[in-house]
Amino acid sequence: MSGFYYVKVPNEPVFECRARGKFKKNNIKPVVGDLVEIQAIGNGQGVIEIILPRKNCLVRPSVANIDQLMVVFAATSPEPDFLLMDRLTVLAEKNKLFVTICITKTDLDDRNNFNKVVGRYSNTDYNIIGLSNKLNRGIEDIKDVLAGKLSTLSGPSGVGKSTLINTINPNFKLNVGDVSIKTKRGKHTTTHCELLEVIEDGFVVDTPGFTSLELEGISEYELAKYFPDFNKFNNCQFVSCAHENEELCGVKDAVKSGELSKERYKNYLLLLQEVRENGGKYR
Ligand SMILES: Nc1nc2c(ncn2[C@@H]2O[C@H](COP(=O)(O)OP(=O)(O)OP(=O)(O)O)[C@@H](O)[C@H]2O)c(=O)[nH]1
Ligand SMILES: [Mg+2]
Ligand SMILES: [Zn+2]
Incomplete structure (x- = not known):
């Protein structure tokens, strides 16, 4: 229900909570994955008093404290959108997620x-x-990659996340x-x-598909860092x-020789353009 947050407390049933008004005043909203302190007010209900510092917080989907981004696409129906896939991996790298x-x-x-994806990220x-x-x-x-982690599923609608x-x-x-x-x-x-x-x-x-x-908060100078495959070939003349x-x-050479995926490099250039345009806004 809207305005309610469902909080899991060890050895207790889930508490239905509202958040203290101070959060709203400060434009803070509890999100899924938050670690919170609540005050129980009876009847399985409570009030969120404190949100503990977040390790990370993604915007879309809105989740905090995650370890792993599961980027989910379908082999077909819908066809994979490789640019969106690269955006998601950049976002994961930025937030230091598996x-x-x-x-x-x-x-x-x-x-x-499927083989195309394996090739692109080889x-x-x-x-x-x-x-x-x-x-x-x-x-x-x-199951193996989910064990011991908090993961979030991200991808288009209809790919089969649920x-x-x-x-x-x-x-x-x-x-x-x-x-x-x-x-x-x-x-949806x-x-x-x-x-x-x-x-x-x-x-x-x-999460909803x-x-x-948008790649908010990423500058043109850091984008390449979030393409970990490029880092293996960045013996370029200029450090920057x-x-x-x-x-x-080195990266362009590796693209020419086929060691790096041409499509992924093309998407890098598109995203570079985009973060430059956004640059003024977020720097
Ligand atoms: N053939 C086939 N169909 C699948 C597979 N996984 C899911 N589907 C079908 O894909 C459709 C969409 O599945 P959902 O699980 O609702 O997709 P979702 O990613 O959760 O979508 P949203 O909640 O809208 O973001 C359903 O009709 C599923 O039966 C699969 O591995 N193979
Ligand atoms: Mg779903
Ligand atoms: Zn270079």
Whole structure:
């Protein structure tokens, strides 16, 4: 219900809480993943008094204190949006999160999109897991990367994020929606963020799907740092090389020789342009 926060307290049922007015006054909103102190007021209800300092806080989805970003895309239906995928990995790097890229619907993967993803990120150490919720494929691998962490699922609507949680732990019966036959898009079935203990000591936030994401608060000078595969080849002439128009650029050489993914480099240039345009706003 709106205005309520559901707080898990050890060895107690979940408390239904409101937040103290001071938070609103200071423009602070408790988010999923927050560690809080509450005052119990009876009847399983409480008031959030303190939000403990956050290790990190993502904007979209709005979650705090996470360890791992699970970037979820479908092999098809909807087709993967590689620029959005790169935006998400940049965001994860910026926040120092583990990255797992999860490609669902591999049972429908006629065009080998899973292998494309593996190729694009081959110089990163990201976990890349192909799975099918339909055929129960890859589920054990997912459980392994969820263990002991707080992870958030991020990706477009209709890729199967909620289905994945239901498959991992059949005790959950989250709503799942169809993908429109005409537009091949999801129908925004999940509408709020929720923290779920899907395996013992493995927490996951199911989130609503989204299609756009701005790289706020990233300067043009740091963007390349968030492409960890580029770092292996950055024996450029200039330390501050933007890997753009410079001569003697290790990254550009690696793209030419095929060691680095051309598509990923193209997206880097697009995002570089974007953070430059945003630069004035956020610097
Ligand atoms: N063939 C196939 N279909 C799948 C798979 N995973 C999910 N689906 C289907 O994809 C559709 C969308 O699944 P959801 O779990 O609702 O997707 P979501 O990512 O949670 O979407 P939002 O909540 O809207 O963000 C449903 O019809 C699922 O049955 C899979 O691995 N293979
Ligand atoms: Mg969902
Ligand atoms: Zn360079």
